Amino acid sequence: MLQARLSTPAAVHERGIAGLTYPLGLLMAEIGTCCDRSGGVDGARIAAALQAAVADPGFLPAEFRTPRAKCYARHTIASDLAGRFTLLSIVWAPGQFSPAHAHDAWCAHAVVDNALTETLFDFDATRHKAIPSAVSVREPGYACFAPAGLEQIHRLGNAGDVPAISLHAYGVESSRIGTHVNRLMDVAERDK
Numbered sequence: 349m350l351q352a353r354l355s356t357p358a359a360v361h362e363r364g365i366a367g368l369t370y371p372l373g374l375l376m377a378e379i380g381t382c383c384d385r386s387g388g389v390d391g392a393r394i395a396a397a398l399q400a401a402v403a404d405p406g407f408l409p410a411e412f413r414t415p416r417a418k419c420y421a422r423h424t425i426a427s428d429l430a431g432r433f434t435l436l437s438i439v440w441a442p443g444q445f446s447p448a449h450a451h452d453a454w455c456a457h458a459v460v461d462n463a464l465t466e467t468l469f470d471f472d473a474t475r476h477k478a479i480p481s482a483v484s485v486r487e488p489g490y491a492c493f494a495p496a497g498l499e500q501i502h503r504l505g506n507a508g509d510v511p512a513i514s515l516h517a518y519g520v521e522s523s524r525i526g527t528h529v530n531r532l533m534d535v536a537e538r539d540k
């Protein structure tokens with residue numbers, strides 16, 4: 349499935365990421381192509397590429413599936429040589445959640461193993477607070493894209509009792525993942 353949707357191995361070599369293993373190289377090439385659109389990043393196609401990748405049970409090697417005790421584990425899988433984006437896995441042990449955040453870069457993710465719980469928030473511009481609006485369970489295969497800014501404010505995590513894994517692409521180079529992706533938000537209750 350991934351093979352049918354993504355670029356050919358020859359195209360991967362032409363784009364200078366030949367060192368990546370198949371099908372990771374194809375996914376990186378596809379996301380790179382999505383970054384080169386004249387109208388901006390093709391987010392729907394990036395989400396579709398991640399969705400195709402996670403449909404392959406062998407896509408994510410064991411080294412990118414290990415949790416950490418105190419906080420969800422972020423594993424950098426590959427970085428675009430041009431610095432346009434970085435691909436990561438996040439492993440969520442039971443009870444581990446992100447803080448509520450918007451994004452300073454575009455981001456996309458797909459659920460790999462076991463369900464994640466996502467809380468979505470509206471932005472109250474008067475109070476400069478995030479207001480919870482919905483909670484959804486995201487099953488494996490779910491994928492989405494969000495541009496930079498306040499369009500998507502969310503909190504992701506694992507409310508289950510076994511580790512969950514998600515595959516993420518962020519529109520920054522790898523050295524900026526920890527500082528230029530998540531914009532933490534203050535949360536308030538909705539006015540009655």
Ligand SMILES: [Fe+2]
Nearest residue numbers: 449451455502
């Ligand atoms: Fe996020």
